[in-house]
Amino acid sequence: MLEIRWHGRGGQGAVTAAEILATAVINEGRYAQAFAAFGPERRGAPVLAFTRISDSEILLRSQIYEPDVIVVLDKNLCTMEGVSDGLKHGGTVVLNTNAPPESFVSTFPQASRIATVNATKIAIEIIGSPITNTAILGALVKVTGIAKMGTLEDIFNERFKAYAEKNVNTARRAYGETTIMERDV
Amino acid sequence: MKKVGLSGNYAIAYAVKMADVDVIAAYPITPQTTIVEKLSEFVANGELDADYINVESEHSAMSACVGASMTGARVFTATSSQGLAFMHEVLFMASALRTPMVMANVNRALSAPLNIWNDHADAMAERDAGWIQLWVSSAQEAYDTTLMAFKLSEETRLPVMVNLDGYILSHTYEPVELIAEETVREYIPSKPLVNRLSPKTAFSVGVVGPPEYYFEMKYQAIDAIERSRMSISKITADFNRSFGRSYDDVYAYGMEDAEYALLTMGSMTGSARVVAEELRKEGLKAGVVSIRTFRPFPVERLIKKVDGLKGLGVMDRASTPGGPSNPLFSDIATCLYGLKDRPILQSFVSGLGGRDISLDNFRTMFKATKEAADAKAPKPCMYVGLRE
Numbered sequence: 001m002l003e004i005r006w007h008g009r010g011g012q013g014a015v016t017a018a019e020i021l022a023t024a025v026i027n028e029g030r031y032a033q034a035f036a037a038f039g040p041e042r043r044g045a046p047v048l049a050f051t052r053i054s055d056s057e058i059l060l061r062s063q064i065y066e067p068d069v070i071v072v073l074d075k076n077l078c079t080m081e082g083v084s085d086g087l088k089h090g091g092t093v094v095l096n097t098n099a100p101p102e103s104f105v106s107t108f109p110q111a112s113r114i115a116t117v118n119a120t121k122i123a124i125e126i127i128g129s130p131i132t133n134t135a136i137l138g139a140l141v142k143v144t145g146i147a148k149m150g151t152l153e154d155i156f157n158e159r160f161k162a163y164a165e166k167n168v169n170t171a172r173r174a175y176g177e178t179t180i181m182e183r184d185v
Numbered sequence: 186m187k188k189v190g191l192s193g194n195y196a197i198a199y200a201v202k203m204a205d206v207d208v209i210a211a212y213p214i215t216p217q218t219t220i221v222e223k224l225s226e227f228v229a230n231g232e233l234d235a236d237y238i239n240v241e242s243e244h245s246a247m248s249a250c251v252g253a254s255m256t257g258a259r260v261f262t263a264t265s266s267q268g269l270a271f272m273h274e275v276l277f278m279a280s281a282l283r284t285p286m287v288m289a290n291v292n293r294a295l296s297a298p299l300n301i302w303n304d305h306a307d308a309m310a311e312r313d314a315g316w317i318q319l320w321v322s323s324a325q326e327a328y329d330t331t332l333m334a335f336k337l338s339e340e341t342r343l344p345v346m347v348n349l350d351g352y353i354l355s356h357t358y359e360p361v362e363l364i365a366e367e368t369v370r371e372y373i374p375s376k377p378l379v380n381r382l383s384p385k386t387a388f389s390v391g392v393v394g395p396p397e398y399y400f401e402m403k404y405q406a407i408d409a410i411e412r413s414r415m416s417i418s419k420i421t422a423d424f425n426r427s428f429g430r431s432y433d434d435v436y437a438y439g440m441e442d443a444e445y446a447l448l449t450m451g452s453m454t455g456s457a458r459v460v461a462e463e464l465r466k467e468g469l470k471a472g473v474v475s476i477r478t479f480r481p482f483p484v485e486r487l488i489k490k491v492d493g494l495k496g497l498g499v500m501d502r503a504s505t506p507g508g509p510s511n512p513l514f515s516d517i518a519t520c521l522y523g524l525k526d527r528p529i530l531q532s533f534v535s536g537l538g539g540r541d542i543s544l545d546n547f548r549t550m551f552k553a554t555k556e557a558a559d560a561k562a563p564k565p566c567m568y569v570g571l572r573e
Contacts (some may be wrong), residue, residue: 018358019190022358022359023189026189026190026359026360027189027190029188031359031360032190032358032359033357033358033359034190034357034359035353035357036356038302038352038356058359059459060455060459060544061353061452061455061456062456062541062542062543062544063543065543
C-alpha cells in the first residue's frame with residue numbers, strides 16, 4: 001500500500017491530480033482510491049487531497065495519517081507549518097519550487113528522497129496559467145514510477161480536451177526538469 | 186470486465202442512466218449534488234431520454250416523484266441530510282401509496298451546527314417511513330445496488346432508499362466495473378404500466394382514510410415491506426449469478442469461528458475488516474458483521490451469523506438522544522432478545538459529523554467488546570473518538 005498526501009491551494013488542481021493518479025493506476029489494472037479533505041471550498045485556500053494505491057482491493061476507509069509520499073503544488077506551502085506531519089521515515093517528497101532539494105532537508109528530515117521542479121514556471125510558460133497539477137504529476141511519476149507517463153497522457157487527452165496537448169507537454173517537461181536528491185535517514 | 190475510476194456519486198449516476206429512468210426530480214444538496222449534476226448533463230446532451238424536473242425544494246422533489254411514479258414512470262431522486270428531513274412527510278406517502286421509486290441518500294449529519302460531512306442521522310430519522318433501506322460500502326456496491334433497487338422497487342411497489350456515506354463513498358474515486366448498457370436494459374426492461382394514473386384512467390389517490398379504513402390500508406404497506414424480503418433474496422441471488430457478485434442481506438467476515446465481532450453498516454465495514462484481520466494475526470478471533478438491508482431488517486439471517494459469538498460490539502453512526510440505546514443497537518438487541526444463548530452486546534457511537542473513525546478507534550472497540558464479553562458486563566454506550 002502506498003499513501004500519498006497532496007497539498008495545494010484551491011484552483012491549482014490538487015484534488016484533480018489525486019483523482020488523475022488514481023484513475024491512471026486503475027487503468028493500469030491495479031487498485032486506488034482518491035479523496036479530498038472537503039470543507040468550504042474557495043480559490044486560494046490551502047487544500048488537502050489523498051491517493052491510496054495497492055496491488056489488491058483496498059478496504060481501508062479511514063483518513064491517511066502517515067503518508068509515504070507528500071506532494072506540494074504551491075511553492076509557498078513547501079515549508080508551511082505541518083506540511084511534513086506524519087511522513088513515514090524514508091518517505092518521498094515532491095515539491096513545486098525554484099529552490100534545490102537540499103534546502104528542504106530541515107523541513108522534511110524524515111524524507112529519504114526529495115524532488116523539486118519549478119512547476120509554476122513550466123505551467124505559466126506552456127499552459128498560460130499557474131495551474132501546477134499536471135506538471136507535478138510528471139515530477140511524481142519520474143520520482144516514484146507509480147504510473148506510466150503514457151497512461152497519464154491518455155487521461156489528460158480525455159479530460160482536458162482543448163488543453164490536453166498543453167498539459168501533456170507540461171507534464172513531459174516537468175518530468176525532464178525534476179531534480180532528485182537521495183539521502184540516508 | 187475493465188474497471189474505471191469513478192466516485193460513488195458518479196457510479197450511481199451511471200446506474201440511473203443505464204436504468205433508463207423516465208423522470209428525475211431533485212434539488213441539489215451537498216454531498217449529493219454531483220449525482221444530479223451528472224444526470225442533468227446526461228439529459229442535456231441527449232444520452233438519457235428523461236424529464237429532469239427542477240423543483241424549488243426537496244419537499245417538492247419527493248412530491249413530484251410520487252406523482253410521476255403514479256403515471257407509471259420510472260423515477261429517481263437523490264438527497265442528503267436536511268433535504269431528506271424536508272421530504273419527511275412525503276416519504277410516508279410514497280410508501281403507503283405504493284409508488285415505486287429509487288432515491289440515493291448520501292448520508293450526512295443534521296444541523297446544528299451546520300455540517301456537510303458524514304453520519305447516519307438523516308437515514309435513521311426516516312427509519313419508520315416504510316421505505317426499503319439498503320446500505321452500501323463501496324462505489325461498486327453503490328452502482329450495483331442502484332440497479333437492483335429499480336427492480337426491487339418495481340416488483341414490490343415500494344420506494345427504495347440507497348444509502349451511501351457522504352464523501353467517504355460519494356466523493357472517493359475508486360475502481361468500478363460498469364455493466365454494458367444493453368445488458369442493464371435487458372436486466373431491467375421498461376417499467377410495466379399497471380393500474381396507473383393517466384388522463385384516461387383518472388382516479389383519486391391519497392384521499393381520506395377514516396378509522397374504518399386507515400388501519401387496513403396502513404397494514405398493507407407494513408405487510409408489503411415484510412414480504413419484500415423474498416424479493417430482496419431473489420433479486421440479489423439473481424444479480425450475483427448474472428454479474429458475478431456476492432451481495433447478501435448481512436455480510437459476515439471471519440464469522441465461522443469468531444468469538445468477538447463488530448457490527449457495522451456502510452463504509453466503516455472495510456476498515457473494521459482490516460483491523461479484524463490484524464487482530465486475528467495477534468491471536469484474537471475477531472470478526473465483522475455488516476448490515477446491508479436495514480429495512481426490512483434481516484432478523485433470521487443476523488441471528489444465524491452471530492451464533493456462537495461471545496461478544497458483539499454494535500457501531501452506531503447516529504444517536505437516539507435520551508433513548509435506552511441507539512438505532513442499530515436497539516434493532517440488534519431486539520433480534521437477539523428471544524435467544525437463550527446470545528452474545529454480550531456493547532454499544533458504540535462513533536464518527537458523528539464526519540469525525541474520522543481511525544484504525545485505532547476500531548481497535549479500541551474490539552478491545553472494549555472483548556472486555557465486556559469476558560466480564561459479562563457491558564459498559565454504557567461508549568462514544569469513540571469523542572474529545573473529552
